[in-house]
Amino acid sequence: MNILKVSDIISGYTDLDILHGISIHIKPGEIISIIGPNGSGKSTLMKTIFGLLRIRSGEIIFNGDNITGIQPEAIVRKGMGYVPQEKEFFPSLTALENLEMGAFIRNNDISSSLERVYDVFPALKEKQRIKAGSMSGGEQRMVGIGRALMLSPDLLLLDEPSAGLSPVMRDMVFGKLTEINESGTSILIVEQNAKRSLKISDRGYVLEMGRNRFEGPGEELLENEDVLRLYLGG
Ligand SMILES: Nc1ncnc2c1ncn2[C@@H]1O[C@H](COP(=O)(O)OP(=O)(O)O)[C@@H](O)[C@H]1O
Ligand SMILES: [Mg+2]
Secondary structure, eight states: OOSEEEEEEEEOSSSSOSEEEEEEEEOTTOEEEEEOSTTSSHHHHHHHHTTSSOEEEEEEEETTEEOTTOOHHHHHHTTEEEEOSSOOSOTTSBHHHHHHHHTTTOOSOOHHHHHHHHHHOHHHHHTTTSBGGGSOHHHHHHHHHHHHHTTOOSEEEEESTTTTOOHHHHHHHHHHHHHHHHTTOEEEEEOSSHHHHHHTOSEEEEEETTEEEEEEEHHHHHHOHHHHHHHSOO
16 A cells, blocks of 8 residues: 555646656655656645646545645645755745645644644744744754644655755755654655765655656665766766
């Protein structure tokens, strides 16, 4: 049984296909990394899974439901969270207001969700009245991830969560993702920082030009000579 099963997806932005039949699956509780060169279709795959791009062919099953072609808001309601690569929060709103926005589709009491996010990111509680735009890069990343956690997703998608951060803040992000996973959330990460991401992953997929190229356990990909040479700079 998979929490997510993506089968033979063809999609793109215009008439041109960018993904040429991608398949991935995630079992409950797994951390999965998607790596591959720039332009190989990693972000496009994330956007397609989250319902932001029209699927031309293929099928996506999430939590037992066929979500192929349904809108992002409906996908969120089914328990998927998404932290995009850019514009993950509203800079002119405070940290707290951003977190509240994350719970926009729920109108009952959100205080328990807030407490859970503050348990993961205590710094956000201290800075809840500060505008997100004036926070540090690491704190802004916490706001983006925290916002997606407000609805306690079963599966969290993150596009380049460590991009643009200092080494210390990168460690913080990967540590927090492990912590979030240990509390029961399955995680799909797209990363440039591929070695680091594979280290915390159960399995990984390598994409190339919109197609599956390699897949396997994290440690196995890290030791695969072709993967190392072509994609991990080793
Ligand atoms: N908004 C867009 N409109 C048209 N083409 C796009 C858009 N975004 C990305 N592409 C194209 O899709 C391909 C895959 O891009 P992307 O999924 O962003 O790659 P990655 O995340 O692996 O670097 C690239 O050729 C890119 O030029
Ligand atoms: Mg990308």
